[in-house]
Amino acid sequence: MKDTLGLNWEHRFASRADHMKSSAIRELLKLAEQPDFISFAGGFPAPEFFPAREIEETLARLCDSDSLQYGPTEGYRPLRQLWADRLGGKVEEILITTGSQQALDLLGKVLVEPGSTVLVENPTYLAALQAWRVYGAKFAGTPLDQDGLQVDNLPTQGQFLYTIPTFQNPSGATLSLQRRHQLIEWSHKHQIPLIEDDPYGALRFEGEPLPKLVELDPNVVHLCTYSKTLAPSLRVGVLVGAPELICKLVQAKQATDLHTSTLNQRVAYELDTSGYIEKHVMELRQVYKQRRDAMVAAVRKYFPPHTRMIVPQGGMFLWLTLDHDFDSVAALERCVPHKVAYVPGNNFHPHGGDPHTMRLNFSNTRPEMIEEGIRRIAEEL
């Protein structure tokens, strides 16, 4: 007898339910892709500064090389060696991933079982939550403030803790030096691994760089990417971890996509070793600083006076907290017809929350349009 109804229904229902939760927002944000829209909603680096010419030249050379066949799952060895040398480790501790998202996915495959509790910042990077929900993770969030994660408030159990300590997405906050040490102590005391995601660390426009968690403690699993320093289209990320962990991740990656595109890995390698990225990032920092300043000034000018914001020293995002009775989602709906958008803050919480917050991306819009966009939003508050 066919007992298929339950099974198929369950499959369809699960995916549809997930889909329904965010589809409303997704529909709204799709509109933000229209050309005359001022969008503060994406997480995009400034497209005018993508190094198209340099990438083109590099690709042209690579097409004549051995970059076009199958490659090892671990990644292009010189690229791995580059990162090993940079972080003072061994090549066996480096895995090249298809963007940092894949690093999150592989960690999920290897570390998350249905019902595992994953500790996160509250709010945190949305796609990380999505990556691990797929594997049945439950989330426990700890709030943050202008100095980052409130390490005094952490739980004592969990599969691992995921943090974006520098210019956090979405809050822009940076974990203070003291709290970095405390976090590492906490991690050792309770034997809970730390996963440090660092996509924006290079985009600092002021203040002193703080040591990465992995520089303070080699046990930390560290993620970084070329998406914000070169171009998102390359899909090249770097994962640093203990050799035993890397081994398991490589096995999982192999079954997932065999290996990351060799061509793109080599583009990243060439532009990194040649010193191009270092130069390019210096330019980006100037540009982003200007854009941040424009946005901060505009918010101070147009938004209600009691609007709280964390002014980030780098990165791409500004996080605003308005009055407790402010409905960020409803306001977005009013903004969209005026061709401006942002992401309501509740999306970044594992269990919803902070409906009176918003995340604004400043990297993707020219300074003149930033003021105009902020003005439009302010009118709809």
Add this chain to the structure above:
Amino acid sequence: MLLVLDRSDSLPLYRQLSQQLKGLIENGTLAPGTKLPTVRRLAEDHGLTRLTVQSAFAELQDQGWIQSTVGRGTFVSAQSSGPPPSRLEVPGSLAELLQATDRPARFQLAQAAPSEEFYPRQEWKACLQAALNQDGSLNYGTIQGDENLRSQISRILLDRGLQVPPEQILITHGAQQGMDITVRALSKPNQPVLLETPCYPGALELLHTLSRPCLEVPVEQMVKAVEEQCRRHRPTLLYTVPTFQNPTGLLASPAQRAALLALAERYDFYILEDDVWGFYNYTPSLPPPLKAEDRHGRVIYVSSFSKTLMPALRLGFVVASEELLQSLSQKKHASDLVCSLLLQRGLAEYLKRGNFGPHLSRIVPIYKQRRDAFHQALLEHAPECSFHLPPGGLSHWLKLPAGVDESALFSEACHQGLVCARGAAFYPMPRAQGYLRLSFGGHKPAELEKAAALLGQLLRAARQRPRLRGNPLV
């Protein structure tokens, strides 16, 4: 240093150079720590361009054979036995197959992959340039994949007898990712998946990683076996390569295809149809894919451009009903957000320029010729093995005669410069009957003849090896 480079060989000079240097390192002629001649020296001595030598050095460095230090020179790596062993280098495994071209060998028959000789490098370069001139190519793009690419894929699928709108196509990171998200969307951990065996090692790795037990269905009696398994279990998914199956090369008949679809409907499971070999056709007529006859939205069709164009692109796609595609797209997004928009647009441009058809028209007859030559040579030199003429694809599947140990033969062959794929890599469980998969794509007919002759010698030697029998003397 004596190097023999053949400009008339289809293998690029830099690869010949790198392979020979590797050989010299492996056999000890270039000991660990030896300083290599400079790029300039090697180039001058052998009438090569510096770029050629640099490319060879880059390849060797990349594989860990040599190390370059600015100001000091280039040295043979300290590890005398070559690159550090990886835990994944289980003989015959997928890892080994992926790295097969790294091993110096006279006969490279391990990887079922297109030969570098036919990579459309210049066209591809031009298409990438065109892609870079389009607005936004360096940005993220959409989850489902570049619209133009999906339209182009929709167009070329017509040549496979498949009519699907671009909305039902999702671009993936190779067919492998298509398989990953499909298995995850349509089955749960510890829920068994029907798997035709022998099968593509990547499928085995995938099911293992995802903790899906395999319900084996021998490919030669698939329909019957599927029905038997369905009577005893509740699988939700079958993985099959109906067209030029990897490794057997089998082509499922129209009757078999119809039967599978009927079973899927009757026992309520989905079919993951892997068609990566679909264009490597040497027969006059080909039944359409399962997907073409899929009335009930049960088939998820997966393919890629790795075998037809270039493996490094990592561009594949999934075709499924719009509803299923929602679920698959979500999983893809959670896995790696999007595929490289730059490479997607490069490929879209390549297809748009009408390059794909002529490319296939050029390479398929050459591969057919190689298949024929290899087949004849095997009939002559390895008659004790049983094998069929593969109607498509790039591999011969050889059943070894009784008494020949697969592992020993495989090792001995590697030793003698013949690298191929071990039968063990294609089954979830070890078995007594030995097999080898030999891929003929990378060598010309004359070389294939020699490879078959060598195999013949090895087989005879294997059968004559004295077997330990009897009791020890006391």
